[in-house]
Amino acid sequence: MKILSVNAGSSSLKFKLYEMPEEKGLISGVFEKIGLKDSFYTIKTDKEKIKKEVELKDHEAAFKILMEELMENGVISSLSEIKGIGHRIVQGGSYFDQSVEVTEDVIKKIKELSSLAPLHNPAAIVGIKAAQAVIPSARHVTVFDTAFHQTIEEENYLYAVPYNWYTDYKVRRYGAHGTSHKYVSLKMNEILGRYNTKLITCHIGNGASISAVVDGKCINTSMGLTPNAGLMMGTRCGDIDATIIPYIMEKLNLTPKEVDTFLNKESGLLGISGVSSDSRDIEDGINHGNKRCALAQKMFVKRIVDYIAKYYVEMEGCDGIVFTAGIGENSISTRREVLDSLKILGIEIDEEKNNTRGETICITTDNSSIPCYVIPTDEELMIARDTYNIVER
Numbered sequence: 001m002k003i004l005s006v007n008a009g010s011s012s013l014k015f016k017l018y019e020m021p022e023e024k025g026l027i028s029g030v031f032e033k034i035g036l037k038d039s040f041y042t043i044k045t046d047k048e049k050i051k052k053e054v055e056l057k058d059h060e061a062a063f064k065i066l067m068e069e070l071m072e073n074g075v076i077s078s079l080s081e082i083k084g085i086g087h088r089i090v091q092g093g094s095y096f097d098q099s100v101e102v103t104e105d106v107i108k109k110i111k112e113l114s115s116l117a118p119l120h121n122p123a124a125i126v127g128i129k130a131a132q133a134v135i136p137s138a139r140h141v142t143v144f145d146t147a148f149h150q151t152i153e154e155e156n157y158l159y160a161v162p163y164n165w166y167t168d169y170k171v172r173r174y175g176a177h178g179t180s181h182k183y184v185s186l187k188m189n190e191i192l193g194r195y196n197t198k199l200i201t202c203h204i205g206n207g208a209s210i211s212a213v214v215d216g217k218c219i220n221t222s223m224g225l226t227p228n229a230g231l232m233m234g235t236r237c238g239d240i241d242a243t244i245i246p247y248i249m250e251k252l253n254l255t256p257k258e259v260d261t262f263l264n265k266e267s268g269l270l271g272i273s274g275v276s277s278d279s280r281d282i283e284d285g286i287n288h289g290n291k292r293c294a295l296a297q298k299m300f301v302k303r304i305v306d307y308i309a310k311y312y313v314e315m316e317g318c319d320g321i322v323f324t325a326g327i328g329e330n331s332i333s334t335r336r337e338v339l340d341s342l343k344i345l346g347i348e349i350d351e352e353k354n355n356t357r358g359e360t361i362c363i364t365t366d367n368s369s370i371p372c373y374v375i376p377t378d379e380e381l382m383i384a385r386d387t388y389n390i391v392e393r
Helices: 059-072 104-116 121-134 147-151 163-169 178-192 244-252 256-265 268-273 279-287 291-314 325-330 332-340 379-392
Strands: 002-008 012-019 024-032 040-044 049-053 082-089 139-144 198-204 208-214 217-221 320-324 372-374
Touching: 002 121, 002 379, 012 059, 012 379, 024 059, 024 379, 040 059, 059 121, 082 121, 082 379, 104 121, 121 139, 139 379, 147 178, 147 217, 178 198, 178 208, 178 217, 178 320, 178 379, 198 291, 198 325, 208 291, 217 291, 244 256, 268 279, 268 291, 279 291, 291 332, 320 325, 325 332
Parallel strands: 002 082, 082 139, 198 320, 320 372
Antiparallel strands: 002 012, 012 024, 024 040, 040 049, 198 208, 208 217
8 A cells, every 4th residue: 555644844845655564665755945936856766866946836736746756756657546645743732642534623623723833734734735636535644743742641741820821722731753752762662672661762853852751652742832942952942931031022122923033043053153053063163163062062962961861760760762863863972972971870872883873773882771772763654654554444
């Protein structure tokens, strides 16, 4: 059975086609600058990667070209072969604790939650409707980033603000990256050979979050009402004193939207270093003696360590720590600095094993009290799995 995983952004469309249940990736790619000038797309097969410049008026046009490419590349002979399409949705609120088939009510709820994910949820709806128009015969499934975190208890997901903010305005911790945290926690349990485990999963990329997972269920996570909570990130500030916001608004005469832009797009590694939001540029700056880059990296690592330590105590121990996503999978120095700061827990890094990028590997010694792994994430595969299970059922 062929299942298509898609992730629609406001001007982009990422995709990967799978043969299920074999979980064999057949073709993948991304359409970029949809609705803008100089739009293009790239297609990747097991033989080649191609880039084509083409006018992409809207997401429906992108889906039509995608279908043409699938047939030209010989991975399908007709649209009817695609039995299911899984759509990544960032914010599902408390409505969804699992993936569900698309209905008008589901779309209505996704739209209702758009204020909590204004850049993502509206784009996802556009993607769903475009896919339905081009491939009406397929079953369409929504896979929510927040679903994995719906097992968190209220003492962890509520904020200490007036209770009616939660009941009337849905103010609570929702988390994000749930599809990734679920994938790597499942993989870690497979490696350990058991499922009664206490894991700390670290999705560390330009956007970053850490989760505590007990027996396969999330009990806490660092992101909150929105993705700008918890860790310091590429351009996001993470946890700060809330009073900073009215203070700086008054000092700089900022509107709520303007201060939100500062905190989401001009803070984090970029804000402290003044150089870049990219961890690779920060490391390069450190190598060239840039003190602000060094400071940004120290702050970044410290906040990761803080959350790992917090969840270690909350779970009363830990059976494994996982690093994933762009920085987690590829930054040798960041992983080293984090684990060196956790020596008090009996963690002992294996420098030779840590000297790797993008592969599943244990990076601690046999003597380490906690095995720590790098596990490349695969959110597209998780989307395909959930979609296949719903279509098959």
